[in-house]
Amino acid sequence: MSNAPNQPLRMALIGGGGAGFIGKVHATAATLDRQAELVAGALSSNPDKSKAAAAAFGIAPDRAYGSYQELLDAESKLPADRRVNFVSIATPNFTHCDIACAAMEAGFHAVCDKPMTTNLDDAQRMLDTVETTGRVFALTHNYSGYPLMRQAREMIANGELGEIIAVRATYVQGWMHGMDPQAEQARGAWKSDPLKNGRAGSLGDVGTHAFHLASFVTGLHPEALLSNMQSYSRHHELDDYGHSLVRFDQGATGMITWSQMTHGRQNDLSIEVDGTKAALTWRQEEPNQMFVRALGQPTKIYERDPNSSYASPDAIAACRLPGGHPEAFFEAFANVYRNAFEDMRRVDAGESFDRSKSLYPSVADGVAGVRFMTRCLDSAAADSAWQKW
Amino acid sequence: MSNAPNQPLRMALIGGGGAGFIGKVHATAATLDRQAELVAGALSSNPDKSKAAAAAFGIAPDRAYGSYQELLDAESKLPADRRVNFVSIATPNFTHCDIACAAMEAGFHAVCDKPMTTNLDDAQRMLDTVETTGRVFALTHNYSGYPLMRQAREMIANGELGEIIAVRATYVQGWMHGMDPQAEQARGAWKSDPLKNGRAGSLGDVGTHAFHLASFVTGLHPEALLSNMQSYSRHHELDDYGHSLVRFDQGATGMITWSQMTHGRQNDLSIEVDGTKAALTWRQEEPNQMFVRALGQPTKIYERDPNSSYASPDAIAACRLPGGHPEAFFEAFANVYRNAFEDMRRVDAGESFDRSKSLYPSVADGVAGVRFMTRCLDSAAADSAWQKW
Amino acid sequence: MSNAPNQPLRMALIGGGGAGFIGKVHATAATLDRQAELVAGALSSNPDKSKAAAAAFGIAPDRAYGSYQELLDAESKLPADRRVNFVSIATPNFTHCDIACAAMEAGFHAVCDKPMTTNLDDAQRMLDTVETTGRVFALTHNYSGYPLMRQAREMIANGELGEIIAVRATYVQGWMHGMDPQAEQARGAWKSDPLKNGRAGSLGDVGTHAFHLASFVTGLHPEALLSNMQSYSRHHELDDYGHSLVRFDQGATGMITWSQMTHGRQNDLSIEVDGTKAALTWRQEEPNQMFVRALGQPTKIYERDPNSSYASPDAIAACRLPGGHPEAFFEAFANVYRNAFEDMRRVDAGESFDRSKSLYPSVADGVAGVRFMTRCLDSAAADSAWQKW
Amino acid sequence: MSNAPNQPLRMALIGGGGAGFIGKVHATAATLDRQAELVAGALSSNPDKSKAAAAAFGIAPDRAYGSYQELLDAESKLPADRRVNFVSIATPNFTHCDIACAAMEAGFHAVCDKPMTTNLDDAQRMLDTVETTGRVFALTHNYSGYPLMRQAREMIANGELGEIIAVRATYVQGWMHGMDPQAEQARGAWKSDPLKNGRAGSLGDVGTHAFHLASFVTGLHPEALLSNMQSYSRHHELDDYGHSLVRFDQGATGMITWSQMTHGRQNDLSIEVDGTKAALTWRQEEPNQMFVRALGQPTKIYERDPNSSYASPDAIAACRLPGGHPEAFFEAFANVYRNAFEDMRRVDAGESFDRSKSLYPSVADGVAGVRFMTRCLDSAAADSAWQKW
Ligand SMILES: NC(=O)c1ccc[n+]([C@@H]2O[C@H](COP(=O)([O-])OP(=O)(O)OC[C@H]3O[C@@H](n4cnc5c(N)ncnc54)[C@H](O)[C@@H]3O)[C@@H](O)[C@H]2O)c1
Ligand SMILES: NC(=O)c1ccc[n+]([C@@H]2O[C@H](COP(=O)([O-])OP(=O)(O)OC[C@H]3O[C@@H](n4cnc5c(N)ncnc54)[C@H](O)[C@@H]3O)[C@@H](O)[C@H]2O)c1
Ligand SMILES: NC(=O)c1ccc[n+]([C@@H]2O[C@H](COP(=O)([O-])OP(=O)(O)OC[C@H]3O[C@@H](n4cnc5c(N)ncnc54)[C@H](O)[C@@H]3O)[C@@H](O)[C@H]2O)c1
Ligand SMILES: NC(=O)c1ccc[n+]([C@@H]2O[C@H](COP(=O)([O-])OP(=O)(O)OC[C@H]3O[C@@H](n4cnc5c(N)ncnc54)[C@H](O)[C@@H]3O)[C@@H](O)[C@H]2O)c1
Structure with missing residues (x-):
């Protein structure tokens, strides 16, 4: 080999x-x-x-x-x-x-x-x-392969946001409205079958991405979480809409939101991180820009721009093109x-x-993702009671 | 008189x-x-x-x-x-x-x-x-005085979004980072004093606005809620960051998020409503546009435009200027x-x-707002357990 | 009195x-x-x-x-x-x-x-x-009554953009597509009548606003201009679409664009100014934000925020509300x-x-506006030849 | 072979x-x-x-x-x-x-x-x-390889915008502010040398892209043009900022704008097309969305979404990923x-x-691009007089 x-x-x-x-x-x-x-x-x-x-x-x-x-x-x-x-x-x-x-x-x-x-x-x-x-x-x-998510991670690790007090990661899609609950499904039929998909529906499909991104960017670890999820589509029995409130170490609050029932949303993963010095937001569908805000200062738009004065080492390493020449999904995937x-x-x-x-996300991240799903399902089954991580 | x-x-x-x-x-x-x-x-x-x-x-x-x-x-x-x-x-x-x-x-x-x-x-x-x-x-x-929030209310009442399955209302500000916990405060000092402000901090200050807007727009009524809130600022003992998960009638899920600790956010109230036919989003800081989405269709930007083909009666009645001549905070307030x-x-x-x-919001809406605060505080005190409305 | x-x-x-x-x-x-x-x-x-x-x-x-x-x-x-x-x-x-x-x-x-x-x-x-x-x-x-246009003017006067090399001001609307050329018109009929409206159509109606804003913000004075304009609507004989290229003093290039034939545009006045140190853009329909850019730096969003660290004196004086509580058309008009x-x-x-x-715009600004219209009409009549100011 | x-x-x-x-x-x-x-x-x-x-x-x-x-x-x-x-x-x-x-x-x-x-x-x-x-x-x-530019072309060819009356294509960058006029240049030194680069500076570098995109999307052919261009940078003698006013066949007005002296702009190519039925705008740096407007109608955001109801055949053929999974520069290039x-x-x-x-752009498009540069240079040398195509 x-x-x-x-x-x-x-x-x-x-x-x-x-x-x-x-x-x-x-x-x-x-x-x-x-x-x-x-x-x-x-x-x-x-x-x-x-x-x-x-x-x-x-x-x-x-x-x-x-x-x-x-x-x-x-x-x-x-x-x-x-x-x-x-x-x-x-x-x-x-x-x-x-x-x-x-x-x-x-x-x-x-x-x-x-x-x-x-x-x-x-x-x-x-x-x-x-x-x-x-x-x-x-x-x-x-x-997590997007250059600006790596920039965010480095900025947070360097303390540029101060202490992290809250993170909100939201992943909403709407394609499940297009599923015919009667029709036999060609592609992805296994996704409705708890034996093949697992007990987590949209939670596993998109919720874990949001959870991973929140963890990757902030470096925080969950201590406990509670969750509520619903199955609004008549397409299958699994969850297609949910929230999980996460208590991270150092007291930070996390809110992970997932949906595949939000009409017209395509692949709308976004993240917001609040720190004691600054806050940032980013949205996957416009991945070449990240917004960094601090009280009384102009909002700063960080571009994916390896030649800028502010690009961090991991962000630079994750770029293939200069700023203004947008990179997107394939390149982020390729970075992993x-x-x-x-x-x-x-x-x-x-x-x-x-x-x-x-x-790149490791097997430990994979274990964390499965634990996240499991704890969410446990909490949902226990009337949204907190579950230790 | x-x-x-x-x-x-x-x-x-x-x-x-x-x-x-x-x-x-x-x-x-x-x-x-x-x-x-x-x-x-x-x-x-x-x-x-x-x-x-x-x-x-x-x-x-x-x-x-x-x-x-x-x-x-x-x-x-x-x-x-x-x-x-x-x-x-x-x-x-x-x-x-x-x-x-x-x-x-x-x-x-x-x-x-x-x-x-x-x-x-x-x-x-x-x-x-x-x-x-x-x-x-x-x-x-x-x-709720903004023309497009009235448009949203009418569209939902007319069934244009189908059945409402979820609503997310978020109100985030960051000014509390500017408070000096030591300094004696001139304006608004009563806001830190539970006797004068009530036990709800940011929950009362901005959370109730978000809750009211969600109720106003969707016409839904809560059946139960749970909440978690934090006091991250050392400025006072009251909450300055929180979430409330709401079970609305007809099974809809609500998420109300409030913060006065999100750096650089000024007065960022936004709302998203998911229905079985369409979904909409709106943001107070850009109040002249509302986004309406449906699977497979172009996203539609509804302007505040009383002369448009799509403006609804209450929205038209709430306008003073033609489209493109932006209206804002004062006009919405004046509509109440x-x-x-x-x-x-x-x-x-x-x-x-x-x-x-x-x-215009009535005394009944006021009672609902106080109930919302009370139930959130009760839930937070009970380790986020669900509270009947 | x-x-x-x-x-x-x-x-x-x-x-x-x-x-x-x-x-x-x-x-x-x-x-x-x-x-x-x-x-x-x-x-x-x-x-x-x-x-x-x-x-x-x-x-x-x-x-x-x-x-x-x-x-x-x-x-x-x-x-x-x-x-x-x-x-x-x-x-x-x-x-x-x-x-x-x-x-x-x-x-x-x-x-x-x-x-x-x-x-x-x-x-x-x-x-x-x-x-x-x-x-x-x-x-x-x-x-020119918008707080951020006054901020722009002050920033430029203070040299924050360096020397101004170019300004592009564009005012596009689309309502003329809604005029029935046959129908007798109620409101605004005089606008089609050169005797009442003057020889300038959209040039006078919106072009002069764009020209004034460019002058107000940059402080530049025209030395010469050329123009081309068209009458695409069958609604009247006056221009409804045009461009004017302006040679400003100190060698700056101006481009003034006007249209009332751009479908779906409502009142879309925007301005971009390029300087040797920085550039800025602003758009009337989202008047509470201005974008300031410099090579290699994050794009900065200046909010209309009288309490921010960056607000200039005239901008502060032109505000009635804190940031995030949007102000709009009436307030700008009221500032004049x-x-x-x-x-x-x-x-x-x-x-x-x-x-x-x-x-506030003075009689001298009014004379300049009439001169702008006159020179544009002269140039258009002379196959777009340059006209001395 | x-x-x-x-x-x-x-x-x-x-x-x-x-x-x-x-x-x-x-x-x-x-x-x-x-x-x-x-x-x-x-x-x-x-x-x-x-x-x-x-x-x-x-x-x-x-x-x-x-x-x-x-x-x-x-x-x-x-x-x-x-x-x-x-x-x-x-x-x-x-x-x-x-x-x-x-x-x-x-x-x-x-x-x-x-x-x-x-x-x-x-x-x-x-x-x-x-x-x-x-x-x-x-x-x-x-x-022109971007899926939404192909969608635009097809929509226009199908008459969805009606007759085209105007097109504005603008390509602005700012990197030339970063050039040291004294320093000997490593990469791209030939760009300052008229013998190697040709007489057109930014006109050739970015102006031709804007011109091609306008031609590609509208299908219009120039009859005459005039131009003004400047060399603001002391970096070289060639133009770095310019406008060309184009008279297209069927009477449409074109405005091509190019700059490499607009601070903080990276690769900002945008296009706006006005038709008698609708108008559209698109911007290269956010290539997965195109805005289509018509008087009195909601503005429609067309996504790059091969599964949408509105995607046109050439747009679908140019996609590799479903909507919401953004594609960007490499994919457009790869489509050529x-x-x-x-x-x-x-x-x-x-x-x-x-x-x-x-x-894909052909040798005929290449000839047209060279003709565009030549006519612009001729006009600039003749005090912006109109040049037959
Ligand atoms: N990273 C992402 O953004 C992302 C996006 C979509 C799917 N996924 C994940 O990728 C996986 C596949 O999802 P998909 O949407 O492509 O599903 P799919 O049903 O469209 O495709 C699954 C493919 O696997 C093949 N397959 C099934 N069993 C196999 C076997 N034993 N040996 C070889 N091939 C086998 C099927 O024939 C099919 O080609 C899932 O785990 C899903 O969660 C990830
Ligand atoms: N609708 C909104 O968006 C909005 C925004 C801000 C505040 N508020 C609400 O408005 C109220 C006031 O808030 P504020 O921020 O203006 O507070 P503030 O402390 O800035 O002003 C309160 C004012 O009330 C006066 N006052 C206090 N007690 C009085 C009394 N007994 N008689 C007469 N005047 C008295 C004070 O002198 C002061 O002028 C609060 O209930 C607050 O929640 C609403
Ligand atoms: N600043 C802006 O943004 C803005 C916007 C629109 C119009 N305008 C300008 O405002 C002026 C009016 O435009 P409009 O769109 O309101 O026109 P309009 O035709 O809608 O209204 C004109 C009004 O003037 C009245 N009027 C006409 N002659 C009069 C007279 N001799 N004495 C008294 N009243 C008389 C008419 O009855 C009518 O009420 C124009 O000069 C126009 O260019 C400016
Ligand atoms: N399509 C686009 O968006 C785009 C973007 C940038 C450049 N370009 C064009 O691409 C071309 C190159 O531009 P660049 O910015 O990459 O320039 P560059 O100076 O960075 O690179 C030119 C390359 O060509 C090599 N070269 C020069 N003469 C050669 C020869 N005789 N044989 C083999 N190699 C030779 C050089 O060693 C260098 O590697 C230009 O025509 C430019 O206009 C197009």
Whole structure:
């Protein structure tokens, strides 16, 4: 699995065939900087569809596998300089644990989509596997890949906002209004099935992104939370609207809001952080600007601008273009990959790395996300009573 | 207290002298349409200051009184065509009940600032007095006076948003960061004193505005709520940051958020309403635009434009200028007055009016606001447990 | 015509009856601060309509006149402490000169709407009359009354933008698409008639506002200009769309753009100024914010906030409310009046004042506006050749 | 030069080594969809630097050439299934013509950056070469690759805006304030040298983009134009600020504005189109939204949303992600490539294609851009007199 420097890493994709949405994003994001090339895939749960889908991804027929097991098996047997370096997992939630653990046990690094898995037991198993195998594991909470979210994180870590007293992260979408509750669903049908999706509906789908972003940016840890959630759509039984009030360490208040029932909202993730010196706001749909406010001062618009006087090191490192040449979703997603690649190259070169310092979301972040879902569900079941973290 | 049609109503102002902020706004808003003239006042708790302040308001010395009691007394004795028609109360919260009740009992209509009072007993007393005296009582939750908030209310009442499933109203300010906890305070010192302000801090100051706006726009009634609030400033012991989760009738979820500790935010009241057919958002600091969204449709920006194809009757009636000629805070405040004047003229002409149909906030809205504060405080004291409304 | 300090000035209104738009604005703006009261009027060209309209303005029948001549005559004969102090002129363009000159000659101050008049001869006559009579004359280029436009002016005067190299002022509306070219017009019919409106169409109606704002803010003077304009509407023969390129002193480039044919634009006046140290932009429809930019720095949003660290003296003086409590069209209009009142009180008290330093638009600004229209028309007639100023 | 379907096209890059900016963008944009792979390059004018730069692009040493001539020579001799299919030219303006013509004559398709060249003679030579060789030639006026600009074009072509009466395209930047006129410049020094850059400064650099976008979106053709431009920076002698007034066919008025001296503006290209039925505006720095306005109707925000009810076919085809997942600069740039690839595959498969119907900017657009610069320079030299197109 060795790789010459500058030579692209070899990638295998699990999921993404047919109507699969995020698999295609992984393929584009991972290869955006020409630091990786997609050479193998098990693109569907159906072996025939899996192989048929490969051509559209530019995967050669001999590396289009019928299942992830077959893929891991066959790739393991290839010579080190042909075999894939890492596996990207873009399959339904309930499959992440098995696939990621199998991949890491077979010696491959893993990039896995969120939520990491559907329950705390599986989450623990994934954490253990990462520790045992020493593989790189990255979770695609891609929104933390935006340069200005990294700028926010650095500014807060440097004390530019003072002590953090509150954070409000809101993720609202409206597509569930378009679902026909009667119609049999093609893409994403598993999302309505608690066995496959997990018990968390929109909470898992978007709430965990908002929670992760709040944690990533502020560096705060929850001590307790309460939650209320509803299922307004007749589309399925899972939650599609909810709030969680979070008591963070150092006394900060968090409010995480999620909805997939807000008409006309597309992918509206936003975050507001209040500190004792300044406050900031950012919105994913206009990701190249962040607003920083302080009492009596002009509101400052920080642009994603690596050449500005104010850009912080991690923000600069996360930019590919000068200011005013907007970057967006793919680039943020690609930043998660780019950071993971650094660690992969370290490991492949026999070097060590500090997992707790990764800029990309780690297995620990994945465990936190599953814990967040679990505690929210517990609180909702207990009439919104506070739950210890 | 009779008045020829077209002749301005005569107004007395209580409070607003010296550094008093909102009293000056009452004076301007009430007279904006030249439907009222300010002729009398008891402008301060200090009799000398009270009289001294009158000139700046254009009040003649013989009607500059030393106290509200003196004012009510003297004005009552004036002939009906000179005596004031109504009294506007812009004094600290704990004084509203006594002043308003005395004024109504003396035969004057009352316009009172919010929160109506500090506790439910007083609130009940005010409601009783309104009913007994038959006077017009208007509460200046001025934000409901904005034309587009009336448009929103009508659209929702007409079913244009479908069933309402959720409402999020947020009122954030940051001025408390500018308070020196050591310094003795000139203006607004009573706001830190639970005896004068009531037990609710920012909850009463801005939270009640947000709650009222949510109720006004959606027409929903709370069934239960829970709350968490904090006192982050060392400025006083009262809350300065909080959330309340509200269970409205028909199952809608409400989230009311208030803060006076969000750096650089000035007067940032916003509202979002999610319905089964469409959703809308509006923000007080840019009050001439409202955004209406529906899945798959272009987002629509509704302007405050009385000549547009889409303006609703109450919105049109609330405009003084064509679209693009922005209206703002004073005009919205003046709309509360304008509507109250209609009822005052009815009562003064011996006609009846339906208090429950007033567009201006009524004594019932005032009771609801005090109940909202009380239930939030109860929940916060009970570890955020749900409280029946 | 004397007036005790603090006692309101007495105002007469010419025009504004019936459907007249801006007359009502004058009435509200002049009285907003209770520094003036509207006591007399000649509200229409038709004597009967003129008198009938008075009640709606709260003008007593004995001071509702049939014509402006009658008004000037009768008011002149009233005792000094009853007689009006000033006359506000809100009539068609071609009448401004006669009315204003007659009023000033009768000893009244004059507030006149724009464009000051339709040709340079009349403009000169008005200038002469102002000089001869010593009366206060204010022209309601109301957009220069916005606090942030005064802030911009002060910042530029203080060198905060460095040398000004360019200014772009754009005023676009779309209402002309709603005119039926066949229908006989009620309100504003004179606007299509070159004899009454002058030869400038939208150029006079909105172009002069843009030109004035550019001059007011930058302090620059034109040396030459060229222009192209079109008449796209079949509504009348006058221009409804145009550009003028202006060569200002010190080599700055100006671009003035006007349109009343831009669908869906309401009253979209905006200005951008480029300096060697910084640049700024502002837009009338969101008047409480101004954007200041400098290379490599965060864009700064200056709020209309008299309590901020950055508000300039004239901006502070032009505010009635704290930041976040938006002010808008009426307040800006009222600021022109407020400044003119200061000079009126000076003159009425026998003091002198420096006309060239007035913050409100002066007769000289009015002459400049007429010159701007004239030069634009000349250039357009000469195939867009440059015209000396 | 044949290529199996689905097999990536092979790309050679000229320029982009070292500090070269846009070459890196070409590399990323061309390969974004994994439809092309970068396999060869002549990355600098300096042979050693050229070869040294190859590794960073993932180009193998044996295909890192010392000059474009060497590249064309060597690649021509490779077997058809190894040889590059196309050459991307990201070098200084004055080199485009020679390189592009040589490449096409050697049988390669050419993608060339803008302005196409520096004078009309060269432009004609490029047009002739395209016609003679039958190669695909694409000019990277990348801003026309944005999905919403294609939506705008289709809406206008379909008559949704009615007849077009006016278009305003503005491209303002401020980076020139950061240039030290004394310092010897590393990157982009040729831009100050009229021999290498051409006589047009910012006019060529950004003005041509604005002009192209206006033409692309409206489908209008110029009949005449006048221009004024200035050189405010002491950085060089070329223009850095200018306006061009354009008379389009059918009587529409165009205003093209360019600046590289507007402090704090980064890459602010915007366009406004006025039609007799509706008007639209769009801004490159927030490319996922377009505003469509019509009198009396709510302003409509069209999102880049391939799943919306209103997305047009070309807009849908230009999207890679659902609405709310913002796309930006790279994707727009990649759309120019994607469309050119379709024609390249046609030509390589022996099929014909209609050059005049390409969605990507063609050689004819390149000629028009050079003509635009030339006519603007002519007008500026003739005291802004109108120039026939
Ligand atoms: N990071 C993000 O922003 C983001 C966005 C969307 C989805 N997601 C996550 O990505 C995952 C996939 O979501 P989606 O919306 O693309 O779902 P989807 O249903 O559209 O696609 C899932 C894909 O996985 C394939 N698949 C299922 N089981 C498989 C198996 N055993 N082996 C191989 N392939 C298999 C399916 O055939 C399909 O192609 C989920 O965990 C979801 O939460 C993340
Ligand atoms: N509607 C709104 O948006 C809004 C905004 C601000 C304040 N308020 C409300 O208005 C009220 C006043 O607030 P403020 O900020 O202007 O307070 P303030 O302390 O600035 O002013 C209070 C004024 O009342 C006077 N006063 C006190 N006791 C009096 C008495 N017995 N008789 C006569 N005058 C007396 C004081 O001298 C002072 O002039 C409060 O209830 C507050 O909640 C409402
Ligand atoms: N400052 C601004 O923003 C602004 C806005 C609109 C109009 N204006 C200007 O205000 C003036 C009036 O415009 P409008 O739109 O209100 O026009 P309008 O046609 O709506 O109203 C004109 C009014 O003047 C009255 N009038 C006409 N001749 C008169 C006379 N001899 N004596 C008394 N009254 C007479 C008419 O009856 C009518 O009430 C124009 O000069 C216009 O350019 C300025
Ligand atoms: N489409 C856009 O938005 C956009 C943006 C920037 C630049 N451009 C255009 O791209 C071109 C390059 O601009 P830039 O800003 O990248 O310039 P640059 O000076 O930064 O880079 C030019 C590159 O070309 C190389 N080069 C010069 N002569 C060469 C030769 N004969 N052979 C091989 N390489 C050679 C240089 O070594 C350098 O790497 C210009 O025509 C410019 O107008 C377009």
